[in-house]
Amino acid sequence: VQVRILGSAAGGGVPQWNCACRICRGCRDGSLPVRPRSQASAAVSADGRHWFLLHASPDVREQIERCPALHPVSGRRSPIAGVLLGNGDLDACLGLLSLRESQPLTVYTSAAIASGFVEGNRFARTLARFDGQLRWRTLELGAPTVLTVDGEPSGLTVTAFAVPGKQPLHLVGTQPPSDGDTLALCIEEPARGRTLVWAPSVRGPSSTLSELLQRCDCALFDGTFWRDDELGRIAAGAPLARAMGHWPLGGPDGSLQLLAAMPARRILVHVNNTNPVLVEDSAEHALMRALGVELAHDGLEVQI
Amino acid sequence: VQVRILGSAAGGGVPQWNCACRICRGCRDGSLPVRPRSQASAAVSADGRHWFLLHASPDVREQIERCPALHPVSGRRSPIAGVLLGNGDLDACLGLLSLRESQPLTVYTSAAIASGFVEGNRFARTLARFDGQLRWRTLELGAPTVLTVDGEPSGLTVTAFAVPGKQPLHLVGTQPPSDGDTLALCIEEPARGRTLVWAPSVRGPSSTLSELLQRCDCALFDGTFWRDDELGRIAAGAPLARAMGHWPLGGPDGSLQLLAAMPARRILVHVNNTNPVLVEDSAEHALMRALGVELAHDGLEVQI
Numbered sequence: 001v002q003v004r005i006l007g008s009a010a011g012g013g014v015p016q017w018n019c020a021c022r023i024c025r026g027c028r029d030g031s032l033p034v035r036p037r038s039q040a041s042a043a044v045s046a047d048g049r050h051w052f053l054l055h056a057s058p059d060v061r062e063q064i065e066r067c068p069a070l071h072p073v074s075g076r077r078s079p080i081a082g083v084l085l086g087n088g089d090l091d092a093c094l095g096l097l098s099l100r101e102s103q104p105l106t107v108y109t110s111a112a113i114a115s116g117f118v119e120g121n122r123f124a125r126t127l128a129r130f131d132g133q134l135r136w137r138t139l140e141l142g143a144p145t146v147l148t149v150d151g152e153p154s155g156l157t158v159t160a161f162a163v164p165g166k167q168p169l170h171l172v173g174t175q176p177p178s179d180g181d182t183l184a185l186c187i188e189e190p191a192r193g194r195t196l197v198w199a200p201s202v203r204g205p206s207s208t209l210s211e212l213l214q215r216c217d218c219a220l221f222d223g224t225f226w227r228d229d230e231l232g233r234i235a236a237g238a239p240l241a242r243a244m245g246h247w248p249l250g251g252p253d254g255s256l257q258l259l260a261a262m263p264a265r266r267i268l269v270h271v272n273n274t275n276p277v278l279v280e281d282s283a284e285h286a287l288m289r290a291l292g293v294e295l296a297h298d299g300l301e302v303q304i
Numbered sequence: 305v306q307v308r309i310l311g312s313a314a315g316g317g318v319p320q321w322n323c324a325c326r327i328c329r330g331c332r333d334g335s336l337p338v339r340p341r342s343q344a345s346a347a348v349s350a351d352g353r354h355w356f357l358l359h360a361s362p363d364v365r366e367q368i369e370r371c372p373a374l375h376p377v378s379g380r381r382s383p384i385a386g387v388l389l390g391n392g393d394l395d396a397c398l399g400l401l402s403l404r405e406s407q408p409l410t411v412y413t414s415a416a417i418a419s420g421f422v423e424g425n426r427f428a429r430t431l432a433r434f435d436g437q438l439r440w441r442t443l444e445l446g447a448p449t450v451l452t453v454d455g456e457p458s459g460l461t462v463t464a465f466a467v468p469g470k471q472p473l474h475l476v477g478t479q480p481p482s483d484g485d486t487l488a489l490c491i492e493e494p495a496r497g498r499t500l501v502w503a504p505s506v507r508g509p510s511s512t513l514s515e516l517l518q519r520c521d522c523a524l525f526d527g528t529f530w531r532d533d534e535l536g537r538i539a540a541g542a543p544l545a546r547a548m549g550h551w552p553l554g555g556p557d558g559s560l561q562l563l564a565a566m567p568a569r570r571i572l573v574h575v576n577n578t579n580p581v582l583v584e585d586s587a588e589h590a591l592m593r594a595l596g597v598e599l600a601h602d603g604l605e606v607q608i
Contacts, residue, residue: 011405012365012405013365015369015375016405017364017365017368017369017374017376017382017402017403017405018376018380018381018382018384018403018405018407019376019380019405020375020376020377020378020379020380020381021379021380024376028369028375036369038365038366039365058362058365058401058402059365059366060321061316061317061321061342061362061363062342062363062366064321065319065321065332065340070321071319071324071332072321072322072323072324072328073324074324075324075325076322076323076324076325076538076539077322077324078321078322080322090401090404090427090430094398094401094402094427097362097394097398098321098362098398099321099322100394101315101316101320101321101322101323102539102542103322116426119426120424120425120426121424121425121426121427122420122423122424122425122474122475122478123394123398123425123427123474124474125473125474125475125478126394126473126474129473169429169430169433170426170427170428170429170430171426171429174426174429234380235380235406
């Protein structure tokens with residue numbers, strides 16, 4: 001599986017537009033070793049010619065331009081054959097609305113996430129202007145689905161697994177919460193027996209998750225927050241990390257302890273602008289590295 | 305009036321993600337003198353400390369980062385006090401959904417454009433999470449409204465004028481077309497008697513428009529297409545420029561003829577990736593310059 005990290009930050013990116021915290025300031029003025037990062041997304045391919053996006057972030061237009069493999073070769077035909085959605089948060093799906101221009105695309109996701117996007121959203125009508133513009137393929141939990149290019153197998157499959165998470169805030173009260181709200185997406189290349197896990201939003205441990213992480217070759221994992229009360233230290237009254245659907249990395253019950261025990265390559269994505277792990281000379285960054293865990297950056301290429 | 309051009313391209317930007325036309329290819333590989341451009345937006349200010357966005361494009365996050373005047377100075381307080389919307393197309397308003405992070409903002413627009421965004425869009429709920437997060441101020445056609453910062457006058461006013469245009473495609477059939485669907489926004493700094501017109505979408509001539517252009521000091525004007533059938537030459541079956549709500553620049557009845565006769569500074573914005581005026585050594589670019597008209601680029605600063 002060929003992987004291109006298109007974006008590695010949580011919603012809002014790094015720096016965040018309205019934030020002048022120590023990390024955002026240090027990133028802007030170069031006084032801290034913090035790389036700018038756009039919002040989390042990756043592209044995957046078996047053959048290097050046809051690609052699938054993991055999430056469509058609000059930054060998708062810039063992200064495509066920065067990644068030559070995703071540029072159209074001729075006419076109006078993009079090498080992007082489809083988009084996979086693991087949750088319905090705006091930072092995961094808003095970019096779908098930037099992928100119009102009459103380009104047919106297939107979106108693979110759960111029924112709950114699809115309905116959260118399409119139902120009760122007049123904006124989504126811009127993607128339903130002709131038959132076959134956006135085709136929604138429903139992922140059943142635990143059942144592999146072949147990712148296709150013009151109806152032919154692409155060499156990749158995807159299997160969605162429910163993980164602890166939360167409903168997108170903007171949908172609370174409009175549709176019932178569902179197991180399909182927050183997914184780990186398992187991308188497999190059966191011909192080579194290789195597996196990638198995409199899990200940028202995980203609220204806490206689960207046995208399904210542990211099994212997935214044990215048997216995969218590489219995991220792109222939720223690195224949103226270091227501490228549970230991290231956001232409240234910047235913005236008074238902000239909710240805890242877990243209440244926002246993210247398992248903090250640090251501490252004795254943090255996700256780094258699980259990741260440290262895994263055999264696979266482990267790379268943090270969806271990292272919030274408040275997370276000290278972004279500062280490359282911080283104690284938190286050193287601890288992450290000591291545990292064998294990597295921090296994704298925009299433009300990182302991974303071959304699995 | 306201080307003006308920063310944040311983006312100068314039409315919807316999709318230059319290059320456009322799924323397009324490999326001559327201009328997009330030439331921009332990507334450097335074989336043509338074509339600058340990359342993000343989607344049309346500008347920031348305006350009287351005092352250089354508090355700013356208002358003209359449109360919130362899907363590229364707003366990157367645009368803010370590229371414009372130091374728009375960076376927060378401390379804490380979580382942005383110098384952006386509000387957003388003005390001249391139409392409800394996705395390339396004009398989608399960026400509002402990237403301006404969340406609990407930042408209070410005032411949006412100035414017509415009732416029709418406000419309702420097109422808020423009603424029947426569950427995404428918009430993310431901007432209504434607490435009282436005062438997004439405040440909508442309705443612009444009555446022809447009546448000046450004071451732009452405020454924390455309730456105090458900012459030194460700027462805005463007046464909206466209906467111009468020939470069209471409803472956003474995604475709203476057709478969901479709410480009746482209205483005079484308020486397409487606006488020219490007239491930004492005035494009364495203390496200095498200076499006026500800017502923002503009119504990135506104009507379908508054709510009108511007497512209101514001619515009067516506005518005659519009396520302003522600077523116009524940021526619709527430069528979307530050169531020819532009426534421009535898009536159909538790239539994408540078979542594409543609609544004419546006028547059907548998409550844009551008055552072509554070229555030809556005996558093109559908008560350049562009107563602009564050429566104006567005393568004010570005239571700068572084209574919202575330029576589509578198909579428009580040959582983007583190619584800085586093209587005949588069309590030379591003709592535009594000969595008529596005294598300029599082409600905006602991202603990062604252009606204008607003092608009026």
